[in-house]
Amino acid sequence: MKAVYVYSVILAFINFPFVMAVESYAARLQVKKVFAVDVAPGQRSREIRNSLLTTPVHATLFLAALQSGFLRIASDTPPLVFASFLFALLWTEIWHYASHVAFHLRLLHFIHREHHESHLTGPWTSVSFSVVEKLIFSAGILAGLALLSRLQPLSALGIFLYYTAYFFANVLGHSNIEFRRPGYYGTFLGRIFNSPTYHSLHHARYFKNYGLLTPWLDNLFGTGWPDTAEIQSRVAGGKPLTRLGERLNRMH
Numbered sequence: 001m002k003a004v005y006v007y008s009v010i011l012a013f014i015n016f017p018f019v020m021a022v023e024s025y026a027a028r029l030q031v032k033k034v035f036a037v038d039v040a041p042g043q044r045s046r047e048i049r050n051s052l053l054t055t056p057v058h059a060t061l062f063l064a065a066l067q068s069g070f071l072r073i074a075s076d077t078p079p080l081v082f083a084s085f086l087f088a089l090l091w092t093e094i095w096h097y098a099s100h101v102a103f104h105l106r107l108l109h110f111i112h113r114e115h116h117e118s119h120l121t122g123p124w125t126s127v128s129f130s131v132v133e134k135l136i137f138s139a140g141i142l143a144g145l146a147l148l149s150r151l152q153p154l155s156a157l158g159i160f161l162y163y164t165a166y167f168f169a170n171v172l173g174h175s176n177i178e179f180r181r182p183g184y185y186g187t188f189l190g191r192i193f194n195s196p197t198y199h200s201l202h203h204a205r206y207f208k209n210y211g212l213l214t215p216w217l218d219n220l221f222g223t224g225w226p227d228t229a230e231i232q233s234r235v236a237g238g239k240p241l242t243r244l245g246e247r248l249n250r251m252h
């Protein structure tokens with residue numbers, strides 16, 4: 001049981017080195033920005049303030065779910081580690097999409113408002129949420145995992161590895177840097193995983209592109225921006241968007 005304490009402590013703090021590493025990388029001259037737009041005054045310090053409260057939420061609930069027996073754990077065999085990672089990824093994509101779309105309803109918008117204070121994303125935006133939003137999102141992830149663990153106890157290591165990968169990918173997704181090559185959304189990998197352009201457009205335009213790490217639920221429900229691929233190719237080619245409201249596809 002000792003390993004779960006180590007996992008929880010790491011998860012409570014690991015976002016900070018991730019954010020700082022991506023922020024220092026983003027300061028280089030040769031990076032391809034999605035938006036060549038100035039950050040609003042006070043945005044970064046507001047995001048840092050929010051992060052102090054919300055960053056440890058996933059780790060705290062993860063530990064509570066394990067300690068209470070709500071989330072049942074078995075030995076970390078390689079197949080179980082892999083299956084637990086994969087289930088955590090798939091379930092979190094579904095839960096994130098459903099809860100995110102719901103947070104955009106007028107009735108629930110107050111929960112998600114703080115995250116959307118940042119129209120231009122930066123690495124710190126990835127850890128800037130209201131406490132209520134973070135609690136709901138995190139509890140939903142664990143509820144899905146806990147339900148499955150009634151049938152098949154899961155690997156704590158697999159879940160820990162998923163959280164770590166999700167945290168890092170989420171910082172990249174808010175980085176305002178496009179690190180994939182032009183034409184990424186026409187590739188095999190681009191049909192499975194988003195690039196940073198994807199979520200940048202969600203913040204800049206407020207609607208659509210609700211997916212977390214993958215575009216497939218937006219594709220399924222028709223909630224993706226049709227000019228995402230075109231914009232990705234343009235910004236990856238070194239021509240950033242110059243206004244938050246800029247659109248490329250005049251048909252939409």
Ligand SMILES: [Zn+2]
Binds near residue numbers: 100112206
């Ligand atoms: Zn949103």
Ligand SMILES: [Zn+2]
Binds near residue numbers: 115125126174203
């Ligand atoms: Zn965001």
